[in-house]
Amino acid sequence: SRTMDAKMFFQPNNVENGKQSKLFNPKREKMQNSVSSSATSSISPSNGSSSPELEVQSSDTEVCQMYANFSSSSSGYSEMQWSSDFPDDETKCIPQINGSITLSLMEAKLWYKFLEVGTEMIINRTGRRMFPYVEFTLRGVDPVGLYDVIFDIIPASSKSFKFMNNKWIPIGRKEEEFKNYPFKHPDSPRIGSDWMTRKISFEKVKLSNKPGTQAGIFTLHTLQKYLVRISIVKHEQDDEISVVEFPIRATTFIAVTAYNNREVTKLKIYSNPYSKGFRFPMKRIKHQTFQKIEHKEQRLMSMKDSVKHSVFYHLKGDVQAIPQCPLDLSTHKENTQTNDYKGAPD
DNA sequence: TCCACTATCACTTTTGAAGCGC
């Protein structure tokens, strides 16, 4: 088994010094055609299950290539196993314990809605939260084993991108990545049974474009493509740790300082509770416009001009300009117990 | 001129302290 230096893996303040790790040694199965550069390729589930083939669209080819690239490094990507008919319900086998770990992304449908139009995530100086955020459940870990859950963001392309003709076009080589440390869920370490009975949430992770050292804030380059990777770290005997990694394809996004695609903005407004103020533009326009018009009419009155133009006359144009949003993407959040990350430590 | 980026705005939800009754 391979070893890795825990110092390289954890954030400095989270390092448990001196621990060595060995990667889980999942059943060695190759992702067929994953390096294909053709418009579409397929990834067959390798455990003989009846799951249908996962069709990978052209937009996903790049991510698959990333998986392939990583497989030749030390992160064990080639050993990733797709055993579910839903790509965000990923399982990895661990022969040593004759079992597997499954990671199931919550709100996966929402993630896919964004992926369909091309997910964009705002990054800024102080750090912007992700929306949708990463929340998942875990199954199949040793109930009494001690685990850490790690959140990380990795590049999903070697290119940088430009938004042209309503599409993201790959342009030159991407910038060298900022140094980011994987972020350990603050509840770590916990025993497997604890992790498995709750949702695991990284709701408050933030993205920035200014380098910093604060835990839970990732510094990214604008106009470059990234995806989220979750790692499950098991504390073994003899001061060793085992790691299994889940790069989540559905979370692929482009970092931006302002939204480029209007469809993305619409989706955000109609699915993020904090954006509720923008769901009914009439309300805002009404408020602002009424103020302006009031002012205007006061001036007219003071000029002893007759009120030729009523408030509603002025508003008429605005009302017609308001787009109808056909989307009903209201997300119902269950009041289940969660392992929410309640913000970066001070 | 272009466009990535920033500060500010008006809106929202979340948070946490204070007050209250039992």
Place this chain on the structure above:
DNA sequence: AGCGCTTCAAAAGTGATAGTGG
């Protein structure tokens, strides 16, 4: 004192927008 509930102001998160600067 402790608990559970409500209230409310402050804090924090949101996209829009106008302005800046390379």
